[in-house]
Amino acid sequence: MGKRTLGIHHITAIVGDPQENVDFYAGVLGLRLVKKTINFDDPGTYHLYFGDDGGNPGTIMTFFPWPGAHQGRIGAGQVGTTAFAVPNGSMSFWEERLETFGVSYRVEERFGERSVTFTDTHGLQLALVERYEGKASEWSFNGVSPAEAIKGFAGAVLLTSQPEKTSELLEETMGFERVGEEGGYVRFRSKADIGNTVDVWQQAVARGALGVGTVHHIAYRANDDDDQLDWKQHVESAGYHVTPVQPRQYFNAIYFREHGEILFEIATDPPGFAHDESYETMGEALKLPDWYEPQRAKIEQILQPATVREIEKL
Ligand code: ZN
Numbered sequence: 001m002g003k004r005t006l007g008i009h010h011i012t013a014i015v016g017d018p019q020e021n022v023d024f025y026a027g028v029l030g031l032r033l034v035k036k037t038i039n040f041d042d043p044g045t046y047h048l049y050f051g052d053d054g055g056n057p058g059t060i061m062t063f064f065p066w067p068g069a070h071q072g073r074i075g076a077g078q079v080g081t082t083a084f085a086v087p088n089g090s091m092s093f094w095e096e097r098l099e100t101f102g103v104s105y106r107v108e109e110r111f112g113e114r115s116v117t118f119t120d121t122h123g124l125q126l127a128l129v130e131r132y133e134g135k136a137s138e139w140s141f142n143g144v145s146p147a148e149a150i151k152g153f154a155g156a157v158l159l160t161s162q163p164e165k166t167s168e169l170l171e172e173t174m175g176f177e178r179v180g181e182e183g184g185y186v187r188f189r190s191k192a193d194i195g196n197t198v199d200v201w202q203q204a205v206a207r208g209a210l211g212v213g214t215v216h217h218i219a220y221r222a223n224d225d226d227d228q229l230d231w232k233q234h235v236e237s238a239g240y241h242v243t244p245v246q247p248r249q250y251f252n253a254i255y256f257r258e259h260g261e262i263l264f265e266i267a268t269d270p271p272g273f274a275h276d277e278s279y280e281t282m283g284e285a286l287k288l289p290d291w292y293e294p295q296r297a298k299i300e301q302i303l304q305p306a307t308v309r310e311i312e313k314l
Contacts, residue, residue, distance in 0.1 A: 003234050004175030008153045008195030009219040009251070009267040010049075010060035011082050014072060015122040016212045018046050018065035018306035020314075024120045025050045025061065027311040028101050029084070030144025032137070033283035034273045035250065036306070039064055043292055044302045049250070052137035052152055055273035055282065057221050058195030059137070059152030064216065067304065072211025074125060076161040077261030079215035080201065082124065083115060085131035085154040085194065091116065093148045094128050101314055110199075111180055111187055115154075121314060123213025129154040134194040142310045155197030156218055157185070160260025163202045169258050170198060173238045174220060192221075207261070217255070219265035225252060231266045249289055250275065283308070 015021045025031045034055030039047045045066060051059040061082065074080055086094060091114065098105050098118060105118040108127075117127040134151040144150075160166040167186055170176045176188035176198060185199040208214060222228035225245075232242050232254050240256040247253075251267040258264050273282055286303070288296055 002175070003173075003231060005190055005266075006192040006195075006221040006223075007058060007176075007190035008156060008198070009057045009221040009265075009269070010062055011079060011153065011156060011215060011218050012062040012064065013082075013124055013215045014069070014210065014212055015063050015065050015120070015124065016069065017067045017121075018048065018063075018304055020121045021048060021063050021065050022306050022308055023311050023314060025063075026308045027142055028097070028103065028314065030139065030141050030149055031061070032139045032141070033308050034060070035277075035287060036283055036285070037249070037287045037289075038292065038299060038303070040248070040289060040292075043295065043299055046303060046306060048306065049273065049283075051273070052135075052150070053139035054279065055250075056135075056152065056194075057267075057269045057272075058134075058192060059150075061153075065306070066212060070211045071123065072214035073206075073209040074123075074159070074214055075206045075208030076159050076204065077263075078159055078208040079156045079218050079262070080125060080159040081117065081127050081157040082215065083127040083129050083154040083156065083197075084150045085134050085152055086128050086150055087136060087148060088130050088132050090148040091128065091130050097143070103314070110185060111182055119213075124215070127154070133196075141308075151194060153195035155195070155199060157199045157201060158218075158260070158262055159201050159205050159208065160258075160262060161204055161207060162260040163200050163204065165259035166262065167200050169238070170200070173235060195221075217263035217265050219253065219267040222266050222268045224268055224270055228252060228254060228266060228268050235266070249287075 031050040035049035
């Protein structure tokens with residue numbers, strides 16, 4: 001009883017062309033590509049992980065690039081908007097930067113915070129929010145320095161077919177604290193200093209369709225393998241069907257679908273992204289799990305190149 005999540009571990013989305021994905025998240029947003037690997041269930045496609053300099057839990061946005069796949073539809077059963085935290089006082093830098101790259105944005109205010117919202121190249125809805133809390137990312141790239149760099153997730157907006165059930169799950173089972181309600185959103189917060197807010201849109205919206213430009217799932221944090229097994233039991237006792245533990249190389253994962261149809265994951269903080277590459281070289285090489293190494297040549301031939309590069313425009 002009484003388990004409390006630290007908040008968001010990672011968020012995984014489906015996008016189109018992998019180079020366009022890298023150009024947006026590394027080139028424009030200045031995130032570090034912390035791991036370049038493949039989708040273990042579909043080895044002819046990438047799984048790209050972006051985060052702060054260390055790829056810390058609460059900072060990791062991951063992508064399945066499916067070039068040429070159909071466009072999805074954002075709606076119930078998904079994360080509607082993914083918000084990143086930027087340092088206090090850096091928002092004018094970011095507004096100017098988005099303009100420079102031709103990314104149009106609009107400004108919103110909620111829960112006393114000003115947020116700049118925009119979409120990525122493939123239609124994902126994103127936001128930047130100034131946050132005092134959260135460790136600075138030590139990553140510098142293409143004009144973004146630690147003074148402005150994205151620190152990790154500010155939070156996520158959940159679109160659900162059953163807002164009350166989803167809210168109940170977050171508060172009573174996941175252990176988030178309900179901290180406010182404004183403009184049709186209810187905000188939940190964890191005690192972590194990054195990835196710590198989840199907003200639930202209170203209206204039932206039309207069901208989303210998975211595809212390019214939509215979020216596939218949202219993962220919350222478990223301290224370690226034992227804590228994850230506790231979570232599995234805890235969530236099962238609340239009536240959810242939870243998968244067995246899946247090894248994901250950089251964390252272990254369990255999954256369940258909540259009543260509002262959003263796919264939730266609980267992922268372990270360890271071992272993290274520096275476990276098969278050094279901190280200095282993380283993200284540079286294509287990493288394959290041992291069981292795919294014999295097929296490396298073939299896999300590399302199938303994958304389109306996707307390189308972190310300095311860009312001046314999209
Ligand atoms: Zn995941």
